[in-house]
Amino acid sequence: MRRLFGNISTGVYLAAMLGFIYLPVVILVLFSFQRGMLPVPPFEGPSLEWYERAFSNPRLMAALGNSVIVALSSSFAATLLGFLAAYSLARRPPRYAGSVRFLLMAPITVSYLIIALGLLVVFNMVGMSKSLLAVGIGHTIINLPLCFAIIYSQFGDHHRNMDQAAHDLGAGDLQVIWRIAIPIMRPAIFAAFCLAATLSWDEFIIALLLSRFDVTLPVMIFELLRAGLSPEVNAAGTIVFAISMSTVAVAAIAMLLWRGGKR
């Protein structure tokens, strides 16, 4: 009896917490299907008119394209740099390995705003204009610690033996990386890439400060917000949310399956 009561109260508590976590999302998605002009109750719908508006808004679509470009390229760069560094530190740790790890992880302890501010000052000085490339560089910096940490944490000693065996059998460094290390680390590499892509996809302040005309989607949504609440923002927000949610879900499932397979 006590056990049953415990289970019920645990269930109620968890439901309440999940309700708190998902409340804003549910409201966002629900009122993206609103028929009227305002995304507040009463709900009249469902209607797809605001999605049609959003998809036929050329500025919004251009921003979506920019976001995809920046997310894919900055996560590719961060995953590549992070993998190489993690591999090197795991296999051939130099004496100053601690300092290297510290430097690579340091960007995580600094606000994006300050990273953006620093880059803005540098780009101003060297005369580089605000652009999508500048945003991509900023996003690579914030993604690199994440990619490095995820991949580094998955390098174990048993992998080292496989690398050593390949070396002993005459494989060169590049062959070992390409044919042993990358295939073994594929789930971690994939998860790192997906999480980095969502981080970049959502990032706002670096994108705002380092771009001028070719803005990304979060910046565009922020600009739309200045006109006040609108179901069009809900629709655009739902698109952003759905894309990043599915990317994270794919990464998480890949990691879970991989861990499950290892046991």
Add this chain to the structure above:
Amino acid sequence: MIASQMLDPHRPANGPAGPGVRDLAPGAGWPLVRWLTWPAVIFTALFFAAPLILMICVSFWQRTTGGLEADWSLINYAKFFEKDFLVQALVNSVEVTVLVTAISVLVAYPLAYVLAYRVAGTLQRILLLVTVLPFWTAYVVRSYSWLLVISEGGILNQLLMGMGVIDQPLEIAYTRAATVLGFVHFFTMLLTLTIFANLVQINPSYRKAASDLGASGFGVFWRITLPLSMPGIAVGAFLTFVITIGDYITPQILGGNAEVLMPQAIMLQIGRAANFPMAAVMGTLLMLIVTAVYLAAAKHLKMERL
């Protein structure tokens, strides 16, 4: 080993004891591998460390009509502390950040505890995933979504008025409470993850031993579980602190212009005032605060183990 000795001319087959032992270290003799940290190190140095150092330098420089002049002085810092609204922004930021960090820990801990000890197996994994999934998603959109919930005609006010709890809509939107709510919602997910990861690593025999020795349920929690879960709290709270104190979008969307936090004040300096040295002063001050907090929490923090 013998094969690798033959393939690697630098590795002596019968070398003297000292270097010979070092050569047995796994990974020795891979010529290319040791260089592979350099791309990441150079990239981070060039686009993270150098800009940061330059920003600190700029905070000591002067603004001229043509741009910046490397005329070192503390005058920008003096100007910052002379201006009440800038100092107030700093105070507001620290207050909001401490409040957010404390509330988030208090909200997240029970959730992490229940997930770690009251559910198990596949259900546990699914619930954890579902709990932290929105953390990774839609940063700007999330603040906006809370605005929908708490705005004057929003669902919360309509619900409360419909139930007759209140006559007038609550003015939550565009206040500090709204900013704190948005942040707490966001960081509950992060802290749940770090605390959960810590709780499931605690050896269950410690708790069993304590209760066998006569500790009450609360005694076990207070003297065993809580102290052992401090690292998880520390990592999550530190990240919460860092992100909150530097975040622009949440106070801008949810807090409005009722009060200005540091990031908003920095944006005003960059934008309207085009005053880079003052923005750099404020950025440097934020970094000093974060560094102080990091040093205070350093013994609990193992960032790369996250």
